[in-house]
Amino acid sequence: MAITVVGSVAYDSIETPAGRRERCLGGAATYFSLAASYFTDVRVIAVVGEDFGAEQEAVFQARNIDTRGIERAEGKSFFWEGSYLNNLNEAITHNTELNVFASFSPKIPDAYRDSEFLFLANIDPVLQRRVREAMPGVRMVAGDTMNYWIRDHRAALLEVLKGLDVLLVNDTETRMLAGNNNLVRAARGVLSLGPHTLVVKHGEYGATAFFSNRSFNARGEGVGPHPFRAPALPLEEVVDPTGAGDSFAGGFFGYLASQREVTPAVFRRAMFYGSVMGSFAVERFGTERLQELTRKEIDDRFILFRELTHLD
């Protein structure tokens, strides 16, 4: 089933211990949709400037991603410049230019309206909510956010959380959102704000899903009170961590959308596919690695993740 994703399509200038790249194609919606495209149909809602040309468009086309919802506006695309020189787990932002994103007003093509899955990538919660409300027929909604919205736009964000099935955030964001330093208690606090399920991304340590009583209740099944933890791959070289979290989300949600129903077993496999796509994303700069994967490479790595964690 098709996923519609709303979020940023952008240019990134990135410096890591492995080198520097100027104006790579990036943005949360880009990473998400490339990762998800290996599992299901993906439709993007975003805005880009006049600097977004045929070369960038071709990256989406090559993965059969529907770009009819990518609006072309006068001006320049969203631009981010950052580095990870001392700590691959945390970017230092040197420059953010919202450009055409500053006045982004998401427009949903009619052709997207039968999407059964909706992903609200990290953007202004006011826009997330607007897209959510414009697509009342979706079966499952997942979303991301960041410290800035949690701290300074809390009221708007809380409205978004009420409409989410799954929230994907990192450890710090989980603690900030709940105002509790203990991850388990913070997770419970976040679940009380709306999402049925919370996926906490731990960077190089993988990700943990926490479930409320309402997780999976469509089938009357649950995975019980216990969380589920997917590993990350211990990698010899992380070339560029940019987009790892969005690629996790894409693998995770793409796999969920590809399955007939979301059972606890399907959910667990989705967590693994999320980690798999995150592990590929960081192997090269920008979206390079995500552009040229094969399903066999993905499934081989899935098996590797199983070997990494399973007793037998």
Next chain:
Amino acid sequence: MAITVVGSVAYDSIETPAGRRERCLGGAATYFSLAASYFTDVRVIAVVGEDFGAEQEAVFQARNIDTRGIERAEGKSFFWEGSYLNNLNEAITHNTELNVFASFSPKIPDAYRDSEFLFLANIDPVLQRRVREAMPGVRMVAGDTMNYWIRDHRAALLEVLKGLDVLLVNDTETRMLAGNNNLVRAARGVLSLGPHTLVVKHGEYGATAFFSNRSFNARGEGVGPHPFRAPALPLEEVVDPTGAGDSFAGGFFGYLASQREVTPAVFRRAMFYGSVMGSFAVERFGTERLQELTRKEIDDRFILFRELTHLD
């Protein structure tokens, strides 16, 4: 098969967000031997002062731990005072009094000499090496160390590493030991120093085992080039993190020693039992929780760890 462990038996004054305790029974050898005692026979080599009385002795006796190698010396036992008020992952040391430990010279009771497993807990590498050399007949040797020995006693420590089958250390210690910030490369560096297997403890994120070509080569088996990751339990309250790593080591090595041979499957289960014992240790202050477990509680939690990580 029996394990001999050499290390500290001490008193700890501990402050955590859950409260404060004065002069709990502690020390690496204490945590290790209590955790391992649920799996196999354990024999301790340590030194204590005149403040170590019948009450402390009874803690070991209740778990059938052999204390004939705990020497009583004039003076006071090793004492440590620390707190974890802002960060449960890292203790702030307020006071360390070596006391009788300052002149510790390990003596190995004859009754310990047929031990097939030897654990060198975190003490001066000169003493670790002396005990290792005094027990040439052991089948498997594991050990721990800490930043102080890595930084200031490197030459002595390198001699110890040459004689280890398994080294258990944390992320920071692994990176320091190898002089490399990437965990996978650092692990390879550490393995080149001697240990066949490296277990890196990640605190609340579990532990990862890295294997060299020589891991398991007695049977011509290996787990391949891939590491193995055991989770930690997401806990609602960590009452006291003191001893979590030593309890991990006790569960891990205790389980290995209880098995007829160390195969890759046995090793993986040992990693899980390590995490299980670490998760119990932090539920109460000091060794309280480790003193009163049942094998059923341990195995139930093992099953929980499997559910936490396994796809099916």
